[in-house]
Amino acid sequence: MATTLAVQDLEKTYGSGEDAVRAVRHVSFETAPGEFVALVGPSGSGKTTLLAMIGGLLAPTGGRIVVNGSEVGGAAKRDLAKYRREMVGFVFQANNLLPFLTARENLLVPAALGSLDKRDANARAGRLLEELGLEKRRNALATQLSGGERQRVAIARALMNDPRLVLVDEPTASLDSARGRQVVESLIREVRARDVLGIMVTHDMAMAELADRVLEMHDGEIREHRAGKLAT
Amino acid sequence: MIGLLEIRRRKMQFALIALIVTLISYLVLMINGLGVGLNVLAGSALQNFDADAIAYSDGASVSVIRSELSQATVDAIGKTPGVTDSAPIGYVSANYRRADGKVNSAAFLGYDPGTIGEPKVTEGRALTAEDAGGLLADKSFLKATGLDVGDEVEITFRLERRAFTIVGEIDEGAFFFQPAVYVLRSTWDTLRYGARGDETPAASIVLLKGKGLPGKTGAGFEVVNKRTAFANIEGVSGQQSTVTSLRVFGYIIGALVIGVFFYVLTLQKIPQIGVLKAIGASNFFVFRQILLQVVGISAVGLAISVPLAMVSDAALRRLPDAVPIAFTTGTFVTTSALLLLMAIVGTAFSGRQVVKVDPIIALGQQQ
């Protein structure tokens, strides 16, 4: 079943009074099933804030987020953790693997958090490592991996629990453009192969063009929706 | 699982913590051993009495030094309802010369052969009514004097010197911080009081068997249980409270040190904890990894310190001057369990820290 996401009149204001920052203002959009969306915009425009709310890491101060018909946010912390564990796969900026674990062990972490049994988890980790061209590096410690390898492990980890949503924040921040492009290409390939909804924050237009659709943010608002070049 | 893998991958860091845990638990074990050892020295012979209760003269405040009972009182004690068996015991402290030349005192306990006051002989033979010049010496007495069963030993009391033959060896331990030596009650009588007059006491205390005796009183006597008798040995309560406070400090320091170590480790790992929580780990999951590490490291520490304490115990026993350290299996089990518990208590700081980590830091937008 393809994932649907509807964001309705979403608001996030940090702080209050004179210090209040309206990071996200009246944002509404819907995604098509299995879409890969790029979220672009200048620094400070509210991209990360929006992504964090969709991912259940941050409570909105207004509006709704509906994933597959049920509302996210406003829920108890424990329910949000469950939502993140079962529904969301995150790829953060560089260096978010556990450094003392190998590539393969890092993939097994989400499985240990969830209900995946050990044999299934091992098989799945093996398959993902292969798909992302990491089988030779499976037993390398996270600290011994190159930046590009690390991000590919992070992508594989995000897919371990078979999420409905893959949320990615600046995955190429620490990579040169050639490597960054490879990482984003494999990310999009994996997400499409699973009929999962992908949202990637980037300030790199070249990367954004790889997506099905590009949402552009300015001062907390979505100004432009347009199709990515390669999607047409 | 993640917690244990981390220990394997960061051996040096965790080995250092394990070393500290080892040293602290060794220290606490030795303090506990000292507590047991001092108790043994204070009165294992009293604990070993084959009695359910002990009668003292009523003005003696349960002090074996002050307690003196006349023959009439001894008889009255024996006839107290509920008493099924009884044996008068006389106590006096007399001096002997150790192998190294120093003079020390021994606890001379006078008993009547064939009564429940008779100690178990481990070597040689028991005293008979004819053995006025014989004594049964505790192992510790033989070790201190360097003498053996069959040898003669000179005892001094006030200005009197007397030679005794060591007829048998016993293993009753110490009485009132001195090695226990058993003689006939008639011998004790002449040693303590010299020539017998009408008013001469017949015993210091009376050992009693029977149910429900502690708390009973009668003309000139009171009955207490062994525990009370032991606690009233002069010096025992002060000694025990000292050992107890050392022990409590040991546990608290252990909890603090382990707590601080893991707290610092937890602080260092806040970014990683943020990522774990962002991908859906519960606080409990993260805390469980830390607990696993604490229990693992403490177990390693104890696995080293317990045998170390055993070895130290064996080594100390070889010293000519007995160091009052003794261990029982119970000491090891309860000390280990308590140390483990305190280590877990110490991780409470880390637990608080884990709860405070906001998973959003994984997105790198908050400090």
Ligand SMILES: Nc1ncnc2c1ncn2[C@@H]1O[C@H](COP(=O)(O)OP(=O)(O)O)[C@@H](O)[C@H]1O
């Ligand atoms: N925790 C916070 N507290 C206060 N203001 C914040 C916080 N996080 C972000 N902001 C502000 O919200 C706005 C949007 O930030 P962010 O979502 O990180 O933008 P982007 O990811 O597009 O760079 C910025 O003005 C930023 O300073």
Ligand SMILES: [Mg+2]
């Ligand atoms: Mg951002």
